[in-house]
Amino acid sequence: MVLAANGPAAASDPDNCLFCHQFRGLSRFDAPTGRIHIFAVEPSYTHELRGPHARLACTACHPREEVSVIPHREVSRVNCTQVCHLSEPDGLERRFSHAPVAEMLGRSVHAPQMLHGLQFAGGPLLGQGQSPCLYCHDEPVFRNLEALLPSLALRGTRAFDRCDVCHAEQVPVDVAYYLRHVAARIQPARPPLEQAQVCGVCHSDAQVRQARGLSDAVASFVRSFHGKAALLGDNSTAACLSCHVRSGQNAHSMLARSDPQSSTHPNNVADSCRSAECHPAAQPRLAAAGVHLDLPTQRASLEFWIAAAFILLTLGTFGPSLVICLLELGQIAVGRHHPEAHDTHRLIERILAHPDGRTRLTRFTVSQRVQHWVLVVLFAALAITGFPMKFADRDWAQALVQTLGGLQTTRNIHHWAGIALVLGFMGHGVYCLVELRRRARRQTGVSPAVSYWRALWDLPMMVRPSELLKGRHLLQYLLGLRPDPPTFGRFSIKEKFEYIGVFWGTTLLGITGAMLWGEQYLSQYLSGRVLNIALIAHTYEAFLAVIHVGILHIVNVMLSPHVFPLSPATITGQTPLGELAEQHSEYVEDVARQLGLDVRTGEAHG
């Protein structure tokens, strides 16, 4: 860095223009046109050789006869195809011109005559006579070399000391410059997000799109899997040029999609996806995945209706739970109490007076509590690492991903937490099967099939038809349509539905997550369009899970006045007495009976 700061020999300001032009205020505001004219240039560009044009004297582009006097004469527009002279490290000058690029552009979809005719909402972007190259190009800067060669981040330009033994004088080569130049050229000149910014100048302008009949391709890109990765700072993800430039060509030879030679022509697009740096092991059908899928504008698509179905699912599951949650809080707000809660409370106190009472009233076993906390940790890890991808355009998402160490690290955490959750889910399945077997063995006098069937039916989290009626009963009570609430056993209908939600959610998220992770493998068997559906299912189901847990479950176990700041049931397994009396009176009575207490009087039987 220090050597770079000193300025390599080839940095070019032979006319000492930076004497004045390094000052940022060397500008003026033209009130009649509302435009700012900036005459300042960034001096570090030249001093630190930050781009290929740093080797050019200002007079390579601005005619010497116009700028060699102060005040300058009227300066004519720069012609990017004129011949200039590059300063070489050996002191020689090399003639150079962008004329070949102009020829390429003339044969592309971005031909200069088309660019000259662009009209933008809000008026022209360029001044009269300015080159249309400026729509895409500003002063070119070498990409961050450290990203490509991490060791340079530590060694700086000292890494080139060895090169200079020969290349300083005998074979003069500015090694640092050429390395940066080559490094800049073997990757796109701009990272993915900057490419979107460049393309967005025209492709997100309403008037340009209307005149040319274009969709907002940049908007749909940044909402895609690739675009969100770009927003989150992933420079390895696919960007505009990854797909729209043919292999071996450059951005100036981009063709219309309808051209059979175009990289995005239906016959060629699969090869674009399957390039060595993108999805090399994929089958051509991967190309059916929606890189520009924009649901609001594609309402006739299957994907739109699947997303709509998930919203209905969210409304149908989260909605009723929300209503019950709010109504229960409303009972507290108006001071309404369970009319028989006092009796149950007294019964609980008598149970607790029994030596085994406290143990019997523990609703959650140690194993269940451990499983719950494992689920808490994994769920939080998945939400923290997954939601930035959904909300990639939010500042907090970008900050969070950076805090976690970048998108790749965030993804790794997400993948491994997902694997752990699926393994934990399978472990819970084994736990359930063991419990089922234990209960089935207790059944006597029936066939094994019937015993297992009964044991399954008796599992504590099983929802029975009578409980569905109790759910309706609860709603009527909370709305004041019935004087007494329903009675629940060890687990209420709310808890059972939450449990079922975890089963459904983990299964769906696990399957769709694995599909998205193994997109190349999946393309061996299924169309890329399945990835669209998997992505929609994954993201909408995750959203449902997060709002259910993040809002309702948190209110129920943390924020509710009954349990604030945290329900002890999550740690000790014991439910607060008030909640036990109002919501689990059947369970309390069962425990009382097991302890030989009279449910009505609380006295011990004879």
Place this chain on the structure above:
Amino acid sequence: MQRLRAVPGLLLSFGKRIYAVAVIGVTAWVSFLAIRYLVVTLMVPSPPPPQVTGIPTRLDRAVLDTRRIEWAGVASNENPRVPPAHYHRLDGWIQPDPHNNCTQSGCHAPLPHSRRKEVRAFLNMHATTMHCGVCHMTSERTPLPLKWYSLDDGEACDPPAILTAYARLTAEDAMRPSAVQSQTAALQKELAGLLSLAAEQSDGIPSLSELARHIAAVSPTGEAFGQLVDAARATLPRHFHGSYGAKLSLTDSARGDPLLGHPGTAAPVREFLQRGGNLTPADRIALLARIHPRKRVQPLQCANCHSPSAAVLIDLAKVGYPPARLRALSQPAVVRMIQQTYEGRPMHLREFFTSPSPTK
């Protein structure tokens, strides 16, 4: 007595109810936002986010009131593009001055000079370093009473860190290469801190913060420290862009605070802005006189500062400019250029070839 005993219970019950109402409100609102998000993102087409389209496509009046670092997407990109009509990089930008009454009143643009083609950009160059009043307001004292004020809060502040650092690096009795190796860790810490602060005050100059990081990392008695000090001394002037996070201003005679506008002129300014187009020429002149009670009839001229004898009127050394920087500002090429420009004679660029750049 019994009633008194019941009070804590009643208060607790009341608090519990209020809390329940609050939880209901928050839960309902957050749920509404969540569901609305789902529906809106499916049903309503939306443009790309600001990170993509928020970078200005035009350099117009609006961007004069923003810092470059506030332009959307800047923080998350390597080299975000500049507005299309401007080719050269804009890694730095004019720092807006929200405390300059002359521009904040709505009367003058932050780049106010626009009349004389020959000098308007040169004059605007100074608007990033000093308040309008330095040249345009009268002062009873000579040399002018000057202070730096912070662009963050408009309050008096220390000289910019980059000037202080350059002063330390170029002082006759310190930091000479031969003496460097004996410098103490305290000096190293001071220099690293100043350079780091300088980078921050200029809205982030990567090479300055990098230099600070390197200086802080090496041994203060080692050869590397000496090399880094030499590098800092050579490169620091390249960062005198006029972006210091602070500007010079006159001070008011009563309290010595920065004078950021003509005192007591809020009412006539309002009147002018309301009636501007309907004023007769005579009324206009009278009102402008009320708005600018301390206006200099003849603003300070370039040569008042850019001359070896400038200190008589404007003592920049007193406000933290190191001698090396003052020599650069008053070097013969600059003085000659100013003189010839005012005389209407063009100056040929080759005359600069032999003149050391202020960056050197």
